Amino acid sequence: MLLAADVGNTNVVFALFDRDEIKARWRIATDPRRTGDEYAVWLIQLMKIEGFKKEDVTQIIFASVVPRADHNLTVLSKKYFGLTPLIAGKGNAAWGFEIDVDHPESLGADRALNCVAAHEKYEGDLIVVDFGTATKFEALDFNGTYKGGIIAPGINLSLDALVGKTAKLPRIAIKAPDTKSVIGRNTEDQMLIGVFWGYVAMMEGLIQKMRDEIGRPAKVVATGGLAILFDDNTEIFDVVDADLTIQGLAILANRAVS
Numbered sequence: 001m002l003l004a005a006d007v008g009n010t011n012v013v014f015a016l017f018d019r020d021e022i023k024a025r026w027r028i029a030t031d032p033r034r035t036g037d038e039y040a041v042w043l044i045q046l047m048k049i050e051g052f053k054k055e056d057v058t059q060i061i062f063a064s065v066v067p068r069a070d071h072n073l074t075v076l077s078k079k080y081f082g083l084t085p086l087i088a089g090k091g092n093a094a095w096g097f098e099i100d101v102d103h104p105e106s107l108g109a110d111r112a113l114n115c116v117a118a119h120e121k122y123e124g125d126l127i128v129v130d131f132g133t134a135t136k137f138e139a140l141d142f143n144g145t146y147k148g149g150i151i152a153p154g155i156n157l158s159l160d161a162l163v164g165k166t167a168k169l170p171r172i173a174i175k176a177p178d179t180k181s182v183i184g185r186n187t188e189d190q191m192l193i194g195v196f197w198g199y200v201a202m203m204e205g206l207i208q209k210m211r212d213e214i215g216r217p218a219k220v221v222a223t224g225g226l227a228i229l230f231d232d233n234t235e236i237f238d239v240v241d242a243d244l245t246i247q248g249l250a251i252l253a254n255r256a257v258s
Helices: 036-049 068-081 109-121 155-164 187-214 227-231 244-257
Strands: 002-007 011-018 021-029 059-064 125-131 134-140 146-153 218-224
Touching: 002 068, 002 244, 011 244, 021 036, 036 068, 059 068, 059 109, 059 244, 109 125, 109 134, 109 146, 109 244, 125 187, 125 227, 125 244, 134 187, 146 155, 146 187, 155 187, 187 218, 187 227, 218 227, 218 244
Parallel strands: 002 059, 125 218
Antiparallel strands: 002 011, 011 021, 125 134, 134 146
Protein backbone atom coordinates (compact mmCIF):
# COMPACT_ATOMS: atom_id res chain seq x y z
CA MET A 1 0.00 0.00 0.00
CA LEU A 2 1.05 3.60 -0.56
CA LEU A 3 1.32 6.07 2.30
CA ALA A 4 1.04 9.65 1.02
CA ALA A 5 1.53 12.81 3.07
CA ASP A 6 0.67 16.35 2.03
CA VAL A 7 2.28 18.94 4.31
CA GLY A 8 0.41 22.24 4.12
CA ASN A 9 0.87 25.42 6.09
CA THR A 10 -2.02 24.54 8.42
CA ASN A 11 -2.37 20.74 8.37
CA VAL A 12 -0.56 17.58 7.34
CA VAL A 13 -2.85 15.07 5.62
CA PHE A 14 -1.83 11.41 5.50
CA ALA A 15 -3.66 8.99 3.20
CA LEU A 16 -3.31 5.26 2.74
CA PHE A 17 -3.91 4.03 -0.82
CA ASP A 18 -4.66 0.55 -2.09
CA ARG A 19 -3.93 1.05 -5.78
CA ASP A 20 -5.97 4.16 -6.63
CA GLU A 21 -8.44 3.90 -3.75
CA ILE A 22 -8.04 5.87 -0.53
CA LYS A 23 -8.57 3.39 2.30
CA ALA A 24 -7.95 5.76 5.22
CA ARG A 25 -6.85 9.30 5.91
CA TRP A 26 -5.67 11.23 8.94
CA ARG A 27 -5.01 14.90 9.62
CA ILE A 28 -2.70 16.59 12.12
CA ALA A 29 -1.80 20.25 12.68
CA THR A 30 1.40 21.30 10.93
CA ASP A 31 4.27 21.82 13.36
CA PRO A 32 7.79 21.95 11.87
CA ARG A 33 9.18 20.94 15.27
CA ARG A 34 7.27 17.63 15.32
CA THR A 35 9.85 14.84 15.14
CA GLY A 36 9.74 11.64 13.15
CA ASP A 37 9.25 9.75 16.42
CA GLU A 38 6.21 11.86 17.29
CA TYR A 39 4.71 11.31 13.85
CA ALA A 40 5.25 7.56 14.28
CA VAL A 41 3.52 7.32 17.67
CA TRP A 42 0.48 9.15 16.32
CA LEU A 43 0.28 7.60 12.86
CA ILE A 44 1.00 3.94 13.65
CA GLN A 45 -1.57 3.99 16.46
CA LEU A 46 -4.22 5.42 14.12
CA MET A 47 -3.36 2.81 11.51
CA LYS A 48 -3.90 0.06 14.09
CA ILE A 49 -7.28 1.51 15.09
CA GLU A 50 -8.42 1.21 11.47
CA GLY A 51 -7.01 -2.28 11.00
CA PHE A 52 -3.73 -1.57 9.22
CA LYS A 53 -0.18 -2.55 10.13
CA LYS A 54 2.95 -0.60 9.31
CA GLU A 55 4.09 -3.64 7.32
CA ASP A 56 1.18 -2.99 4.93
CA VAL A 57 3.00 0.12 3.67
CA THR A 58 5.30 -0.67 0.74
CA GLN A 59 5.80 2.83 -0.67
CA ILE A 60 5.84 6.35 0.79
CA ILE A 61 5.62 9.71 -0.91
CA PHE A 62 5.28 13.16 0.56
CA ALA A 63 5.02 16.76 -0.60
CA SER A 64 5.69 19.76 1.58
CA VAL A 65 5.39 23.53 1.52
CA VAL A 66 7.09 23.58 4.96
CA PRO A 67 10.76 22.71 4.30
CA ARG A 68 11.57 22.09 7.98
CA ALA A 69 9.13 19.17 8.01
CA ASP A 70 10.95 17.28 5.24
CA HIS A 71 13.66 15.81 7.45
CA ASN A 72 11.21 14.58 10.07
CA LEU A 73 9.03 12.84 7.50
CA THR A 74 12.12 11.21 6.02
CA VAL A 75 13.05 9.94 9.50
CA LEU A 76 9.51 8.59 9.94
CA SER A 77 9.75 6.74 6.62
CA LYS A 78 13.19 5.22 7.11
CA LYS A 79 13.16 4.49 10.84
CA TYR A 80 9.63 3.17 11.28
CA PHE A 81 8.67 1.84 7.84
CA GLY A 82 12.09 0.90 6.49
CA LEU A 83 11.43 2.81 3.28
CA THR A 84 13.15 5.66 1.46
CA PRO A 85 10.39 8.12 0.62
CA LEU A 86 9.70 9.69 -2.72
CA ILE A 87 9.61 13.47 -2.51
CA ALA A 88 7.14 15.09 -4.87
CA GLY A 89 8.84 17.11 -7.59
CA LYS A 90 12.22 15.40 -7.19
CA GLY A 91 13.95 12.43 -8.81
CA ASN A 92 11.59 9.68 -9.92
CA ALA A 93 8.66 11.75 -8.63
CA ALA A 94 9.34 14.78 -10.87
CA TRP A 95 6.29 16.80 -11.81
CA GLY A 96 6.22 15.69 -15.42
CA PHE A 97 4.62 18.80 -16.89
CA GLU A 98 5.90 22.07 -18.34
CA ILE A 99 5.84 25.07 -15.99
CA ASP A 100 5.64 28.09 -18.27
CA VAL A 101 6.17 30.95 -15.81
CA ASP A 102 9.01 33.33 -14.97
CA HIS A 103 10.37 31.27 -12.05
CA PRO A 104 9.24 27.64 -12.40
CA GLU A 105 11.02 26.61 -9.21
CA SER A 106 8.74 28.87 -7.16
CA LEU A 107 5.60 26.81 -7.83
CA GLY A 108 4.50 25.30 -4.51
CA ALA A 109 4.25 21.54 -4.16
CA ASP A 110 0.53 21.63 -3.33
CA ARG A 111 -0.21 23.70 -6.42
CA ALA A 112 1.88 21.42 -8.63
CA LEU A 113 0.09 18.34 -7.28
CA ASN A 114 -3.27 19.89 -8.10
CA CYS A 115 -2.04 20.44 -11.66
CA VAL A 116 -0.80 16.85 -11.95
CA ALA A 117 -4.11 15.39 -10.76
CA ALA A 118 -6.37 17.80 -12.64
CA HIS A 119 -4.72 17.18 -16.01
CA GLU A 120 -4.74 13.42 -15.39
CA LYS A 121 -8.46 13.38 -14.53
CA TYR A 122 -10.01 16.10 -16.69
CA GLU A 123 -9.65 17.13 -20.32
CA GLY A 124 -9.08 20.47 -21.98
CA ASP A 125 -8.07 23.82 -20.54
CA LEU A 126 -8.47 23.92 -16.77
CA ILE A 127 -8.72 26.41 -13.93
CA VAL A 128 -7.98 24.78 -10.58
CA VAL A 129 -9.05 26.55 -7.39
CA ASP A 130 -7.70 25.32 -4.04
CA PHE A 131 -9.18 26.71 -0.82
CA GLY A 132 -6.49 26.45 1.82
CA THR A 133 -4.61 28.84 4.08
CA ALA A 134 -4.30 30.84 0.89
CA THR A 135 -6.66 30.43 -2.06
CA LYS A 136 -4.79 29.49 -5.21
CA PHE A 137 -6.02 29.69 -8.79
CA GLU A 138 -4.08 27.73 -11.45
CA ALA A 139 -4.37 27.90 -15.24
CA LEU A 140 -3.49 24.78 -17.26
CA ASP A 141 -3.75 24.54 -21.02
CA PHE A 142 -5.10 21.45 -22.80
CA ASN A 143 -1.56 20.00 -23.02
CA GLY A 144 -1.16 20.18 -19.24
CA THR A 145 1.25 23.12 -19.34
CA TYR A 146 1.07 25.36 -16.30
CA LYS A 147 0.52 28.91 -17.56
CA GLY A 148 0.37 30.77 -14.25
CA GLY A 149 -2.15 31.60 -11.57
CA ILE A 150 -3.27 33.76 -8.69
CA ILE A 151 -2.64 33.68 -4.93
CA ALA A 152 -5.22 35.35 -2.69
CA PRO A 153 -5.62 35.39 1.11
CA GLY A 154 -7.77 32.50 2.31
CA ILE A 155 -11.14 33.42 3.74
CA ASN A 156 -10.02 32.59 7.29
CA LEU A 157 -6.96 34.81 6.89
CA SER A 158 -9.24 37.60 5.71
CA LEU A 159 -11.44 37.16 8.76
CA ASP A 160 -8.42 37.02 11.08
CA ALA A 161 -7.19 40.33 9.67
CA LEU A 162 -10.60 41.94 10.05
CA VAL A 163 -11.06 40.84 13.65
CA GLY A 164 -7.41 41.27 14.68
CA LYS A 165 -7.13 44.85 13.45
CA THR A 166 -10.37 46.13 14.96
CA ALA A 167 -11.26 46.70 18.60
CA LYS A 168 -14.97 45.92 18.66
CA LEU A 169 -15.73 43.45 15.88
CA PRO A 170 -16.44 39.93 17.23
CA ARG A 171 -15.11 36.60 16.02
CA ILE A 172 -17.67 34.88 13.77
CA ALA A 173 -17.84 31.45 12.18
CA ILE A 174 -17.41 31.07 8.43
CA LYS A 175 -20.69 29.89 6.97
CA ALA A 176 -23.18 30.87 4.31
CA PRO A 177 -25.47 33.72 5.47
CA ASP A 178 -29.02 32.64 6.33
CA THR A 179 -30.50 34.84 3.58
CA LYS A 180 -29.39 36.08 0.17
CA SER A 181 -29.72 39.68 1.31
CA VAL A 182 -26.49 41.67 1.26
CA ILE A 183 -27.82 44.40 3.55
CA GLY A 184 -27.13 43.23 7.09
CA ARG A 185 -29.27 44.34 10.03
CA ASN A 186 -26.69 43.74 12.80
CA THR A 187 -22.91 43.73 13.17
CA GLU A 188 -22.46 39.95 12.96
CA ASP A 189 -24.61 39.65 9.83
CA GLN A 190 -22.84 42.58 8.21
CA MET A 191 -19.46 40.97 8.87
CA LEU A 192 -20.61 37.61 7.53
CA ILE A 193 -22.01 39.21 4.39
CA GLY A 194 -18.81 41.14 3.82
CA VAL A 195 -16.54 38.15 4.36
CA PHE A 196 -18.61 35.43 2.68
CA TRP A 197 -20.33 37.18 -0.23
CA GLY A 198 -17.30 39.42 -0.70
CA TYR A 199 -15.19 36.30 -1.08
CA VAL A 200 -17.64 34.69 -3.50
CA ALA A 201 -17.66 37.87 -5.61
CA MET A 202 -13.85 38.00 -5.63
CA MET A 203 -13.62 34.34 -6.62
CA GLU A 204 -16.25 34.58 -9.37
CA GLY A 205 -14.70 37.76 -10.74
CA LEU A 206 -11.18 36.34 -10.89
CA ILE A 207 -12.30 33.09 -12.50
CA GLN A 208 -14.25 34.99 -15.15
CA LYS A 209 -11.23 37.17 -15.89
CA MET A 210 -9.07 34.04 -16.21
CA ARG A 211 -11.58 32.49 -18.61
CA ASP A 212 -11.63 35.66 -20.68
CA GLU A 213 -7.83 35.69 -20.87
CA ILE A 214 -7.56 32.01 -21.76
CA GLY A 215 -9.96 32.63 -24.62
CA ARG A 216 -11.19 29.03 -24.82
CA PRO A 217 -13.69 27.06 -22.73
CA ALA A 218 -11.99 26.16 -19.45
CA LYS A 219 -13.35 23.70 -16.89
CA VAL A 220 -13.17 24.95 -13.29
CA VAL A 221 -12.10 22.34 -10.73
CA ALA A 222 -12.38 23.26 -7.04
CA THR A 223 -10.67 21.52 -4.14
CA GLY A 224 -9.83 22.20 -0.50
CA GLY A 225 -11.83 22.22 2.70
CA LEU A 226 -14.19 25.08 1.87
CA ALA A 227 -14.90 24.10 -1.74
CA ILE A 228 -18.19 22.38 -0.87
CA LEU A 229 -19.38 25.38 1.16
CA PHE A 230 -18.79 27.74 -1.74
CA ASP A 231 -20.15 25.28 -4.30
CA ASP A 232 -23.55 25.52 -2.62
CA ASN A 233 -23.56 29.27 -3.23
CA THR A 234 -22.11 29.75 -6.70
CA GLU A 235 -22.46 28.25 -10.18
CA ILE A 236 -18.84 28.97 -11.11
CA PHE A 237 -17.42 25.47 -10.45
CA ASP A 238 -17.77 22.63 -12.92
CA VAL A 239 -16.32 20.00 -10.58
CA VAL A 240 -15.60 19.79 -6.85
CA ASP A 241 -12.83 17.24 -6.23
CA ALA A 242 -11.97 17.19 -2.53
CA ASP A 243 -9.09 14.70 -2.89
CA LEU A 244 -7.29 16.37 -5.79
CA THR A 245 -4.03 17.22 -3.98
CA ILE A 246 -3.52 13.85 -2.29
CA GLN A 247 -4.46 12.05 -5.54
CA GLY A 248 -1.68 13.99 -7.22
CA LEU A 249 0.74 12.26 -4.86
CA ALA A 250 -0.64 8.83 -5.76
CA ILE A 251 -0.30 9.60 -9.47
CA LEU A 252 3.37 10.57 -9.04
CA ALA A 253 4.05 7.47 -6.94
CA ASN A 254 2.48 5.22 -9.57
CA ARG A 255 4.55 6.85 -12.31
CA ALA A 256 7.72 6.32 -10.29
CA VAL A 257 7.32 2.52 -10.32
CA SER A 258 5.90 2.12 -13.82
